[in-house]
Amino acid sequence: MSTAASGGNTVEVRGVTVALDGRTVLSGVDLDARAGEWLTVIGPNGAGKSTLLRAVGGALSFTGSVTIFGTSTADLARRARARLVATVPQQPTVPPGMVVEDYVLLGRTPYIPALGRESAADRAVVHRVLERLDLTRFASRPLARLSGGERQRAFLARALAQEAPLLLLDEPTTALDIGHQQEVLDLVDELRRDQGLTVLATTHDLSVAGEYADRLVLLAEGRVAAAGAPAEVLTEELLSRHYGARVRVLPGEHGPLVVPVRW
Amino acid sequence: MTLRKRWFAAGLAAVAVATVAGLAFGPVRLSPVGVALELLHLHSGLTPREAAIVTELRLPRVVLALLVGATLALAGGCYQGVFRNPLADPYLLGVAAGAGLGATAVIAVKHNAGSLAVPPAAFGGALVAVALTYVLGATGTRYRTPATLILAGVAVTSFLTAGQTYLQQRDAGTIREVYSWLLGRLSTAGWHDVLLMLPYAAVSAAVILVHGRSLDVLAVGDEEATSLGANPQRTRVLLIVAASLGTAAAVAVSGLIGFVGIIVPHTVRLLVGTGYRAILPLSALFGGAFLALADLAARLVLAPAEVPIGVVTAFLGAPFFIVVLRTVRQGSV
Numbered sequence: 001m002s003t004a005a006s007g008g009n010t011v012e013v014r015g016v017t018v019a020l021d022g023r024t025v026l027s028g029v030d031l032d033a034r035a036g037e038w039l040t041v042i043g044p045n046g047a048g049k050s051t052l053l054r055a056v057g058g059a060l061s062f063t064g065s066v067t068i069f070g071t072s073t074a075d076l077a078r079r080a081r082a083r084l085v086a087t088v089p090q091q092p093t094v095p096p097g098m099v100v101e102d103y104v105l106l107g108r109t110p111y112i113p114a115l116g117r118e119s120a121a122d123r124a125v126v127h128r129v130l131e132r133l134d135l136t137r138f139a140s141r142p143l144a145r146l147s148g149g150e151r152q153r154a155f156l157a158r159a160l161a162q163e164a165p166l167l168l169l170d171e172p173t174t175a176l177d178i179g180h181q182q183e184v185l186d187l188v189d190e191l192r193r194d195q196g197l198t199v200l201a202t203t204h205d206l207s208v209a210g211e212y213a214d215r216l217v218l219l220a221e222g223r224v225a226a227a228g229a230p231a232e233v234l235t236e237e238l239l240s241r242h243y244g245a246r247v248r249v250l251p252g253e254h255g256p257l258v259v260p261v262r263w
Numbered sequence: 264m265t266l267r268k269r270w271f272a273a274g275l276a277a278v279a280v281a282t283v284a285g286l287a288f289g290p291v292r293l294s295p296v297g298v299a300l301e302l303l304h305l306h307s308g309l310t311p312r313e314a315a316i317v318t319e320l321r322l323p324r325v326v327l328a329l330l331v332g333a334t335l336a337l338a339g340g341c342y343q344g345v346f347r348n349p350l351a352d353p354y355l356l357g358v359a360a361g362a363g364l365g366a367t368a369v370i371a372v373k374h375n376a377g378s379l380a381v382p383p384a385a386f387g388g389a390l391v392a393v394a395l396t397y398v399l400g401a402t403g404t405r406y407r408t409p410a411t412l413i414l415a416g417v418a419v420t421s422f423l424t425a426g427q428t429y430l431q432q433r434d435a436g437t438i439r440e441v442y443s444w445l446l447g448r449l450s451t452a453g454w455h456d457v458l459l460m461l462p463y464a465a466v467s468a469a470v471i472l473v474h475g476r477s478l479d480v481l482a483v484g485d486e487e488a489t490s491l492g493a494n495p496q497r498t499r500v501l502l503i504v505a506a507s508l509g510t511a512a513a514v515a516v517s518g519l520i521g522f523v524g525i526i527v528p529h530t531v532r533l534l535v536g537t538g539y540r541a542i543l544p545l546s547a548l549f550g551g552a553f554l555a556l557a558d559l560a561a562r563l564v565l566a567p568a569e570v571p572i573g574v575v576t577a578f579l580g581a582p583f584f585i586v587v588l589r590t591v592r593q594g595s596v
Contacts, residue, residue, distance in 0.1 A: 082492030095482035110492035
């Protein structure tokens, strides 16, 4: 697995602007993620969080530049990019009838020749990932029949099978209850430490964002409104201005805790 | 032996049984054992006349049925993967109607349904049809279900069939040639038809069969497939062209035989699960066996008269389609 380029930045986003259906969703966004860092993008609905992740992952066209490990994504072939960046989308497609092992094997696509078949090494990676995510016993079960938490682990497993040093997670815990949210996030954090992954995530849950991220980027109306350590971004003033939310920010062990309050 | 290998063995066995049955039964009933031995060039005990019935009359017909069935089932499985739509089928998408229009246009000019120009013309018509159905049914509308594509296919089929009917009615010579072809030309099949279809079927099958894994990747949708390093747009165009080529060749030599492309791949899916690397080759084997047996039924039920084979497949396929449609609604396919 390759590690970060000498500059220390895994991802450099410069002036990224995206227009979808004639509407400007992102305008002039800059962002840096350092190697091994967990960077979480927060922001109200429609701020452009998912769009930013999709731009970094190469899923849509944009103006500006995205550089991953020192190479502009515009210069990366699809397969080369897929070896560097793995994405867990907000709502991954669940192919009807596909079993977990075959689904995770899809993560090996960038390593398998276009018309070839997977090698023993590819199979070994899949088995290792299944083992690591405690999915071995579900290997031959259809993905559609797993519970929410198990399925989220399977989505993560496919991304890990790509063995990419940059992991993009678009609201990885939205569909989960609080226990499974923590299970998945702890798992991602462990994997990040074990394998030196860089994590770029989005979330709506501000306390979770502060607990797990090294740094936060607050997007509002397609622009970066604030960036920095959780304590700098999760302030009552910023959250009230950009979310229109009434919150108390309390000091926590790992980061500020954001609590919604009534008048 | 793994489960998949067992199904491959079963598929080969089905082809062998269908072949021997297709050769043995008919106006002159022959011993299946004798037929099998004759096929293997062993001492069969058949009289020279019986041997001639097997090799000259029945064999080209059975081989053509195997070829057409395999091609249509493969095309159906391929369309289902490419469109991520369990209802996709060469006939329901309008591809066959497009091929029919192309073929009729050539027959109208040449007055010969066996012309070498029929398959290329059918291919042109098939490509126009699938492009129309795709544009109308799979793009543009934001809220679409698997049925949307099929409704677009129905509209395209009606339109192209109207054009085809107009062409065939313009003069009497065309009508007769077109009818004999439309009703399924398996009944008059000779080695000429087999040779006419073979190159197209071989190219189509080769392209589709090597893309089994690509179709599995397409199952997660274009955006995710792209993020996995695949090129879904290019794969889709290539496979649509390949499946339409096979369909066109099948239509050119055998007329309109529906539902094979939906019955066979779905049955195979029930047997072996998802995974196009198994579904595609098994669909080809069972598709061939299925059509050869359907052709046998077409010959036997009203013997000595023949039922058009398209009637037999529709009789089995239409109820099957309803079952698949209901499963789709419940979201389990």
